[in-house]
Amino acid sequence: MALSKPRVPDPVQNEPVIGQHYLVCGSEGCEKNCLFYCNPCHRQMCEQCRDEHQKSPDTKKHEVVPYRQRKRQLPVEKCKDHPTKDIDMICEDCQVQVCSKCVIQDHQKHTLNDLETIFSEKFTLCLDEIYKIHQYFLPTSHDIQEDIKDNFKEIKATIDKIRTSIKAKAESLKRLVDTVASDEIERVNKMEESLEERLKSQDKTYQDYISYLEELVREFNGYLSSTKVHSNPLILSQPDQLKIKPIPKTIIPVPPVFNAGQYSKEDVSKLLGRVTAPDTKPENRKIKPMETASTQLKPTEQQRIQNREKSDVKRTLSLSSSVTKVREYTVPDVSSVYHISLGKAGRLWASDSKGNLVKTDLQGNQLQKIQTNGGYGYHIVTHDGDLIYTDRKNKVINTITLNNTITEFNKTVDWEPISIHSSHINGDILVGMIKDGEAKVTRYNKKGKEIQNIQSDNKGQGLYSDPHYITENINGDVCTSDYKKHAVVVVNKSGQHRFSYTGQGSQFNPFGICTDLLGHILVCSSPLFLMSGDSTVYLLDQHGQFLFLILTEQLRFYLGLCVADENNLHVGQYNTNTVTVYKYLQ
Structure with missing residues (x-):
């Protein structure tokens, strides 16, 4: 699957010029990952095709470089004076773009530069x-x-x-x-x-x-x-x-005689007191320098060492210009991969709509299986390594500890818990719930005490309809995938509505949602009722700005998402037990 052609930035949406699909070799019939690029041929290739290309007598002297160091292909433009020739040089003395015939006729002793190099x-x-x-x-x-x-x-x-x-x-x-x-x-x-x-x-x-x-x-x-x-x-x-x-x-x-007091408004003002402008000179707002700009977690003492390590990694991370397929593995005993929860030591839990919840390693070996009521984003692995999941039918939240003991975390009484997330900032548990046409997100502390309810915006309007997936960003924002509202609803840690993202024009049907170490929000959108149509994975920044589409497929319906410790994206699909791993950060 080849990258779509780079696009010129949209002045309205301010999209970045960046690839939309994972990159494959450009050789006919080869579908391996693209790692190299031939600058003269403007061809992308895998390692094997690169070796063959450099062995060929016709191309062995071509400049083949790592893909990210490639020269961008110069747009074809014909010379006005010589319509059969392409403009491919620039005369530094005359400051005009010229073709080879122009050079011979008028610019032989002038300083010339390769236009393609400059363009790239x-x-x-x-x-x-x-x-x-x-x-x-x-x-x-x-x-x-x-x-x-x-x-x-x-x-x-x-x-x-x-x-x-x-x-x-x-x-x-x-x-x-x-x-x-x-x-x-x-x-x-x-x-x-x-x-x-x-x-x-x-x-x-x-x-x-x-x-x-x-x-x-x-x-x-x-x-x-x-x-x-x-x-x-x-x-x-x-x-x-x-x-x-x-x-x-x-x-x-x-x-007696009454001697009326003599006073003025000023006298009363002195007695009352006055509001005055402060003597302090206002300070300029601090703008963090680019080299240190990063959103930092506010860690607990227990997390400081781990977060310092993450911070070191974060400073070296950036978005890649292409999305690379790393590997695939299967999850036994599930019909589809609706949701993925990342555990410790390369362990993860995956579930389908039939209530099968399976623990596996990254090679697809089954380690544990339990039967639940099913759902969408209804389970999560806590910072301590325990699995916590919702029982929608019995309106209970359960915990499975590392020694496989199942305990009751909390009862939700009249509300049906449908999604859950464990905060890696402070260990709070966030639960999406519904009841009689209402919906809310409730925050519990690690001991199960209810500490916050998020239900309405500042105008009293309901924020949610069907919060079936939920996650938390590195700045404390609560990000919810709401299927009925066709939106990603984001509130800050105080519960105040920040923004709702509703797609890029076509109907937006959000399913799995997760965030990464850079604060990006990743959410997949699949066709309504999982019928025919486009299935995509959107990448947003933490303020709801659309960046680009990571994956676009018509034959695959993306459902579950999570970003693993190695900063790779794990994607689960409908109607198959396959999980595909992609690298989109470098």
């Missing part, structure tokens, strides 16, 4: 730049976008706290004003009571004096009405007895 170098440079964009510039820019989103949240949280503080301070000032006003009113009330007491005393003084005058009038009238001279008090009274006491003197009380 520039072509390779373009590929390198596209690779850098997808491997560094796009991911780094997406990471900065995520930082900006976090900044949005941080700023909003800080401003909300400031609003709350302002309102609380204002309420405190209001309470203080009310307290001061209450104290002043109480003082005024006491002043009023004192003045009233004084006025009441004065009133009583005059009431007593009026009573005295009235009594004096009655007494004087008695003197005037007496008919007896010898006993008339008027005649016998002393001079002082007829003298009237003076009117009592009293003081006019002076009421």
Whole structure:
């Protein structure tokens, strides 16, 4: 199966120029892996065909190089002045592209360069730049976008706290004003009571004096009405007895005066406090340099040594320009390979739709078999090497330890568990579940305690319909293959929806899904109900950007995927127990 012709990058989708199928020898009738390339013939070949090519008298002097060092074939363009000749050189002095006749006529003493060599170098440079964009510039820019989103949240949280503080301070000032006003009113009330007491005393003084005058009038009238001279008090009274006491003197009380306080809005602002711009100079966002750009796991102490080794490997890994078939092996006692779970020491588990779950080595030797209820992505090997799988019928999650003991991990009560994944970041267990038309992903810790439910986006809309395969990326994203939604649904580790990938135009029917050490998302899409149609394996970056199709076959229906420790892709198929291993990283 030959590579499809390299394509010019699509300015809309920004696709990289890269092969879509695994590379085979270009010799007629030979289907071995292509490893070499003849630059003069522009022919790809296996090792055996390379040896024959170099032994032939006609081609023994041809430049045969490793495939990745090949010269790209120059597009054919005829010379305008000499229509029978191809343009294949460039005149450095005139800076024009010329053919051999042009050289003889006009450029004999000029500096000439091979146009094919220049084209190949520039072509390779373009590929390198596209690779850098997808491997560094796009991911780094997406990471900065995520930082900006976090900044949005941080700023909003800080401003909300400031609003709350302002309102609380204002309420405190209001309470203080009310307290001061209450104290002043109480003082005024006491002043009023004192003045009233004084006025009441004065009133009583005059009431007593009026009573005295009235009594004096009655007494004087008695003197005037007496008919007896010898006993008339008027005649016998002393001079002082007829003298009237003076009117009592009293003081006019002076009421208190309210001296209104003098204050301004500025005074109130000083009491309340002010929001000011920070004195700190804002820093430039840190952009990680290209040579150290990589998404790192946050390991536990137990994983640090292993992750350092992976990190060393990761720095040397990159996407290959071709996909190479490494080997094939069969899994005994399964009718199809719906799902693959990678174990330790080259061991893996594979299952079909009939409930057959088989443990095998990489040579296809059966090591263990158990009967389950079947399904799709319903089993996974944990970091400790145990197999954990869902029992959809009984709504239970079971664990098979290394000594083959089956224990119950957890009950899912009313929910049917249909897919499962064990996090290699922290050991959490992620389970896709369905119930009465609803679907969710539940996170458990290693002890089986439920710690998170992911079900809806920030608008309250359901994220899932049929999450039948599930995995986790190196940045903690939860990636779910949802058959009914025809989408790969990705949320971050907090459960917030990041993106949904729905294919490249044609109907997208996702099955097996996995991720690799570089954060790529690999997902296979097969025809609806596994009938006729295209079957493909998509490669996405961790932000949902389509990179390219790894495999494209009409006669094979891809179902199960996993990336093994040697960074090779294991692909299971429908209606056969064959697993094919491909190398797509170098």
